[in-house]
Amino acid sequence: MLARHHDPIVAIATAPGRGAVGIVRVSGQDIGPVIAAVCGRPLAARQATYLPFRDAQGKVIDQGLAIHFPAPHSYTGEDVLELQAHGGPVVLQLLLARCLQAGAELNPATGRPCLPQLRVAQPGEFTERAFLNDKIDLAQAEAIADLIDASTETAARSAARSMSGEFSQAVNTLLEQLIHLRMLVEATLDFPEEDIDFLQKADAQGQLRRLQTTLAEVMRRATQGAILREGIKVVIAGQPNAGKSSLLNALAGAELAIVTPIAGTTRDKVSQLIQIEGVPLHVVDTAGLREALDEVEKIGVERAWAEIETADAVLFLHDLTRQAATGETPDAINYIADDARIAGVLGQKLPKNTPIIDVWSKSDMASAEVLERVSGGVLISAKTGTGLQALRQQLLQLVGWQAAPEGVFMARERHVRALQQVQAQLEKAAIQLQAALPALDLLAEDLRQAQLHLSEITGEFSSDDLLGEIFSRFCIGK
Structure with missing residues (x-):
């Protein structure tokens, strides 16, 4: 985890402009000083408290609801504070500035700033924290952005299904089947005296065919989801x-x-x-x-x-x-x-x-x-x-739209590409299994590569560059 991921962060979490309600969100390992400075007293966990939000001189900025979500039971997995105020741009900017100011105030006991690293969040950083703290996987994180950007009711419902984990569950089911098949092949490599008879008795070919059938169905639904998302x-x-x-x-x-x-x-x-x-x-x-x-x-x-x-x-x-x-x-x-x-x-x-x-x-x-x-x-x-x-x-x-709306989960082009790569690796594995004398080391490598591509979807294996690209497209405060 990069050093910046440990910094406490704050941002306005509602869209720019005027509205009935606006939200300022804070997340970090210990945000007690911000709660005390802005709210004037501790807050009961996960209970909305109506109170005045005060500036450094004790003057009231606004009155609204404050909610404290202690870690790990919060959106980000860290301590989270939500300040729900009136949705005027000036009011929200004053609250944002007050939170940053509270972090820079000196602790009387230590003489040091209370939260010296408190800073304005980058786009998507709250959701990125949720992913890094295992609150959601990468596919669910992307579905949150897709739900916000949905342009039709069908797209919104499909994104909601992915956000709730339906797509991830389908991918994890594939992973379980794939790992079980890998285990059989790796065991055969470890005990060569068992050789191909071991794989035949375990019905490795049948397992691979069932895996390919399940993959084809997931690919069909993901392809339809990509059409829904991209239009x-x-x-x-x-x-x-x-x-x-x-x-x-x-x-x-x-x-x-x-x-x-x-x-x-x-x-x-x-x-x-x-x-x-x-x-x-x-x-x-x-x-x-x-x-x-x-x-x-x-x-x-x-x-x-x-x-x-x-x-198109x-x-x-x-x-x-x-x-x-x-x-x-x-x-x-x-x-x-x-x-x-x-x-x-x-x-x-x-x-x-x-x-x-x-x-x-x-x-x-x-x-x-x-x-x-x-x-x-x-x-x-x-x-x-x-x-x-x-x-x-x-x-x-x-354009290939065939699925019934309720059977589709939201997916992206990168998900479809990953599934296509999995399909290609499994086809290579099937060729190896059908050979009279399978090259078990190549078979094992094909299955390993398939697992890596599949794990890219949920973010089990992902580069920092990929994460940066995905979360940079989120709005600030989400």
Whole structure:
């Protein structure tokens, strides 16, 4: 544990701005001097006490509730003091300053500062202390941040399940099975006279298959949780006046983008977060793709392509009213040729695994002959709502959303990557076990590596750099 982890810390634990209630939180090994200085008397453990909070001259800063959580029965595992005051920024800053001042005051008995190391907490440091003091594991700590950042009800409920330990329990079950299998292999290495017969009698192959089956289910739920957490970036692309802004407005259920018959109305991206079955969708409307007529539109088209290249899925809109009903007109020929050109550029710029959905817009205005010629994609009308639900379902299907909401726990990309590495190591182990003369030392190493990758999820094995990266993304006071 780094030296800074022993310092007592203090921070405002509520969001910036005005509110009915604001909280200042203190955590450390011995915070009695701060309690005495601010509250004027000792506090009963885990009982809310209404009293005045006083400054160094004894004047009242505010009146509110003070709660003392003695170690180890607290959020951080250390002594914790929570001061619940009125939620004005000035009041909370005065309380914060008073706590820091109390730590610097001299102890009459020793002539030294009461808490010389008391300092303002860094982002996520309270939760980091909880992790380091074994109050929660790393996956639970991350779930706390995910719960705070959840953008849909489904995401919030999934984060709550992970925070309560459901994801960690699934990982620990895998660890138990893996350690048991490792024990069998290591025993065979220690007693080579038993050789492969020992593993066969213990059904090592059956144990490994069951472990892989359990892992596959955990991976499925974690992958769905990662989609819930990260959301899906969907970019609407197409020629000018294809109906992109109308589609954004229809999906969002609000007039977010300006819609006019004038080509080039949208000059810059317009983004909106919506949800489909609890899955967050970051929908981006972009400028029409064509040869720019002026410098402003040129910048808009460049930004459109930049958004398209980072999309999880692209909705390529085709205007049905610009398809010729009978014969071929110059306008229809040019429009179809420009669509083909855009499709070619999309194929070059996008990764191969990025889905492109052909969306045929303005179906309410198209002739029956044109509609009959459409094959593939989704027919929609942003005006009447026709086809929008089918489009939503296809989006979810293409990005891999399959799980029922209540069966998903929140997970992150690093969790999914770790599980994929475990899967790869177990596949290597299965190949070794199936060999006529297994290389037991290689088998043991494959299982050991699998255990290390699995333990990274809960933080049993983790680097300080990883911890710093994770907790730096938390808000101050949490």
